Amino acid sequence: MATKPTALIIGAGIAGLSAAWWLDKAGWKSILVERSSAIRDGGYVMSLAGPSRSTINQMGLRETLEEIAIKFEENIILDKNGHEVIRFGYEDVHGSGPEGSLAICRHDLARVISQQLPDSTVIRFNETLGDVHEEGDKIKATLKTSGETIEADLVIGADGVRSDVRSRFWNDTDCLEHLGYSYAAYDVEATTTSMLTSTCVTYNSPGHADILYELKNKRLAGLHLWRDDVVQLNDRSDRMKTVREATAGTGIKAVSDVVSQADKSGCTPVVDSLIMVNLPQWSKGRVLLLGDAAHCLTLISGQGAGMAMVSAEILGKELKANKDVAQALANHEKRLRPAIKRLQDRSRSMAAVAKAELKLLEE
Ligand SMILES: Cc1cc2nc3c(=O)[nH]c(=O)nc-3n(C[C@H](O)[C@H](O)[C@H](O)COP(=O)(O)OP(=O)(O)OC[C@H]3O[C@@H](n4cnc5c(N)ncnc54)[C@H](O)[C@@H]3O)c2cc1C
Known part of the structure; x- marks a missing residue:
């Protein structure tokens, strides 16, 4: 039997775990490297909406996530004196049923995805990336704590908005907005x-x-x-x-x-x-950024976790359809970019409106 191509995924968050799941379906093996000692706690709830609902269904997670979803009834907005400004039902804003959004704790989502990973997926906790360099169409990497060396066909930087992988391969200061x-x-x-x-x-x-x-x-x-x-x-x-x-x-x-x-x-x-992350390209050779590391949308637009899952789905399907990794990465980016641009524009304009309103109040 031919050896499976290997992905070295840095970060076992929503993007990294989802990528491992979809890469398995594409016939790849994944090694995840996570800085924390376990799947990280988040301390907040995320609404999973839009195209991520289809990804969730295809991953077979719908029933489990519906069971653990938090049922918000309504949100009451008060001014600083405690006077009610407006109240609205959660479902009126976020929809309901299969098309509506699911309110899930970040760590619950990460845990549920990790439980669906095949035995062949390895997670190295308390670990970070050491030296890394390309050799032909392979990447040789060393892990910092254990000193273990790994030969991979693809390195995926799924290490969040303050990505270490991004800072090594891209001009990191210019891309932060x-x-x-x-x-x-x-x-x-x-x-x-x-x-x-x-x-x-x-x-x-x-x-x-x-x-x-x-x-x-x-x-x-x-x-x-x-x-x-x-x-x-x-x-x-x-x-x-x-x-x-x-x-x-x-x-x-x-x-x-x-x-x-x-x-x-x-x-x-x-x-x-x-901060948002704006990059003209999400891959360089055999290194790809995924999720917040590539295109953080911020919590204003929401959908960062949802789009990380969608991105992993597109990546897995492209790697399954294409033996040529470079072609798969190019197709992945081409398919995902329009949605990311739309959501980043939304964050940008919402923040600008809020700042303009504040300025008016201060004058
Ligand atoms: C308050 C808040 C509310 C949000 N609300 C929503 C919402 O309603 N809907 C939605 O879809 N999204 C929401 N988001 C965004 C969502 O949380 C992110 O977009 C999503 O978690 C990104 O996933 P990720 O895997 O790319 O990054 P992360 O979830 O940040 O995961 C990165 C992982 O990499 C690990 N790591 C970091 N550095 C290293 C390193 N050097 N080496 C090894 N491992 C490393 C981290 O420990 C972590 O496990 C919200 C975010 C916040 C903060």
């Missing part, structure tokens, strides 16, 4: 649930949105989005301090209660600047 906002996301035990007057409550004040929502298993999530020009917020070591500082001025008791609860619980929030 900062939208002028930062965010923090985490989840805590829901001892404060009684304070929520709905399954999801959004406090809106100029330049600030603080969203508190219920998860399953008596947990509560906090998501804060604020106007900020810091572009490297992910580098700050004390992330909870950033959350405290960012929410200090809101003066909303429900928000400060949840923040102080998160503080006491010792959780590590996801904190970063809102």
Whole structure:
């Protein structure tokens, strides 16, 4: 039996795990390299909508995801004085049934996909990429911790918005577009649930949105989005301090209660600047970027996880149809780019409108 071509995938997030699933269907073997010690926790819920619903169905994940989906009833938006501005039903905005969106915790989605991977897929946790170089149509890579060497036919950088693979092979500083906002996301035990007057409550004040929502298993999530020009917020070591500082001025008791609860619980929030990744090409030779590493859409447009799954599907199908890897990568990019452009344009214009409104209020 001929040896299967091998993909070395850096990052076992939504893009990396989905790629391993689809590459298996294309007759490839995958080795995943993940920096964390296990499938990473996310602390936030994602809406899976649009074309990702078809990908989910083809991966046979629909029933499981429908079972674990969070059923938000409505979102109440309040101003900083606690006065209701608007309330809307989740399904009115996100649709329902097979075409509607599924609200899934990031780590639940990653766990469900990882459970569907074949035994031939290897995941190396607590590991990162060491030296890597191309030799003809192969890539030779060394892993940093174990020193293991791997010969691969394709290296996939699925290591998120702050991609190490991207910084090695592309001009990393030129491709980041900062939208002028930062965010923090985490989840805590829901001892404060009684304070929520709905399954999801959004406090809106100029330049600030603080969203508190219920998860399953008596947990509560906090998501804060604020106007900020810091572009490297992910580098700050004390992330909870950033959350405290960012929410200090809101003066909303429900928000400060949840923040102080998160503080006491010792959780590590996801904190970063809102940046998009713009690259003229997502592959170089036998190195391909996938998901946020290639084209982060930001949480404003949503669909980053959904499009990472769609991208993996297209990649798998192209690699199945084409023995010529370069042709498969070119076809993958050509098919995916229009949708990515549309979603990035949406993020860009939504951030610009929010900034313009804030400026008007400040004048
Ligand atoms: C608050 C918030 C809300 C969101 N809401 C939605 C939504 O409603 N719908 C939606 O579709 N998307 C949403 N998104 C976007 C979505 O989370 C991302 O687009 C998606 O997770 C991208 O998947 P990824 O696999 O490319 O990157 P990630 O999920 O970031 O995974 C990258 C993986 O690579 C690992 N890694 C990083 N660096 C290295 C390294 N050097 N070596 C080895 N491993 C490494 C990380 O530990 C991680 O496991 C949201 C994002 C946020 C932050």
